[in-house]
Amino acid sequence: MTTLETYPTMEDAARAMGADATFLGGGTVVMRAVNEGVATPRLIRVTDPGLAQISTVGEILRLGASVTMADVLAHRDLAFLHPVARQIGGPQVRNMATVAGNLFAEHPYGDFATALLALGAHVTMTGQGGPRAIDDVLRDRNRAGLVSAVEIPRPRDVRSFGFRKVSRVKPKGVSVLCIAAYLPRESGRIRGARVAFGAMGPTPLRSSGVERALEGQMLDTATAEGAAAAATEGLSPATDQIATEWYRREVAGVHLKRLLTEMERG
Ligand SMILES: Cc1cc2nc3c(=O)[nH]c(=O)nc-3n(C[C@H](O)[C@H](O)[C@H](O)COP(=O)(O)OP(=O)(O)OC[C@H]3O[C@@H](n4cnc5c(N)ncnc54)[C@H](O)[C@@H]3O)c2cc1C
Missing domain, CATH: 3.30.43 (Uridine Diphospho-n-acetylenolpyruvylglucosamine Reductase; domain 2)
Structure with a gap:
């Protein structure tokens, strides 16, 4: 019972x-x-209604734990996240699926969390003081506690954020893998690259090899190829009903290159 x-x-x-x-x-x-x-x-x-609120404090977008994917899609300031929220389940799932729940939903779920990881979000855990880096929360999520809100630094230029989801069933299949990239640029060069993969490990993971290959570079074909060659460094994909580990490793670089090429074109 x-x-x-x-x-x-x-x-x-x-x-x-x-x-x-x-x-x-x-x-x-x-x-x-x-x-x-x-x-x-x-x-x-x-039942606290405050948990369903979206607010802006300076350059920080604050999403309460109960904000749903449908709420994200209805909010103009979150337009850069619409391509992510739109690809989570069908309309019924999006009406119920929360931002906090996505942080804890097990493989192959976690598309929104992958985007939050690339964006350098911070997570407020109930009774644990100030917000914690999402990297830490995901690393230790079985013992994390309860989330009350997620804070996202607003991207300086929304074109510096990109997301790509690969699934077998369109439009609402779960991820073979997904990739989120935040590539802020100074004088045309990438500074502070954060690239995260979903469904390529037990939780969303950043790819240190890709970030190293991108840092300080212009975003062009040669850079995209260098990043693609390092795509799976540090990742540990599983074999499941959706794809084998081998397949995920094979296609990760291909899809990363496509995402980077799309971002290069703006
Ligand atoms: C048909 C279907 C399709 C789906 N498609 C996708 C998809 O394409 N992409 C994707 O990423 N996911 C997908 N999902 C999974 C799921 O809908 C989402 O991951 C969703 O965001 C989970 O949120 P929820 O509020 O429903 O979580 P719940 O089911 O309520 O909870 C999920 C986990 O999170 C924990 N949790 C929830 N809220 C908190 C909190 N505030 N603090 C701490 N722990 C918390 C719960 O205890 C539980 O362990 C799909 C699910 C279904 C059924």
Whole structure:
């Protein structure tokens, strides 16, 4: 039997959590598991409407944990993230799927988290002081705690952000892999490259080899080829029903090069 507990705030929910409890966001993953009979003694949810808010503080875009993919798509300031949110499930999933839930959804999910990783987002964990770098939260996500918000530094130039998702079923298949790249430029040269891959490891991962190949370079064909050659450095793709590890490794560089070429053309 599963019981559902409802709390007014994230702090109350955090106090109520325990080894037998699962936090319920939009429920697209959790409720499917419950319906399939996965033992979940306690489900915990929060009704605080503040968690569904999107706000801007200076150059920081703040998304509450319960903001859905549909909310992202309806917000003009988040237009650079629309190509990401639009490719997550179908309309019903997007109406329920939350930003925080995407950080914890297991392989091959996590397309939005991959974009947030490339953008250098910070994550506010309930009761843990200031925001933490998303890299740290993803690395240790089984012990992370409850997320109350995600903060995204607004890209200086929205054309410096690109996203590409590869799936077998269009338009709403899950990822064979996805790639998010944030490539800010100074005097035409890439400074502070962040490139993340989804479905190429247990969580979204940055590719240090690609970032090294891009840093300080002009974004042109030679640079894209150099980055593609380093595409899988540091990644650990799995074999599953969607693709083999071999296939994922084979195509990662090809799709990275295509993404970089699209970004070069603007
Ligand atoms: C048909 C279908 C298609 C899908 N397609 C895609 C896709 O294309 N791309 C993709 O990335 N995902 C996809 N998903 C997975 C899922 O819908 C998304 O990843 C979604 O963002 C998960 O959010 P949720 O709020 O529904 O999470 P839930 O199901 O509520 O929770 C998922 C996990 O996150 C944890 N969690 C939720 N909120 C918090 C919080 N505030 N703090 C801490 N932990 C939390 C839960 O405890 C649970 O472990 C799909 C799912 C389905 C059913």
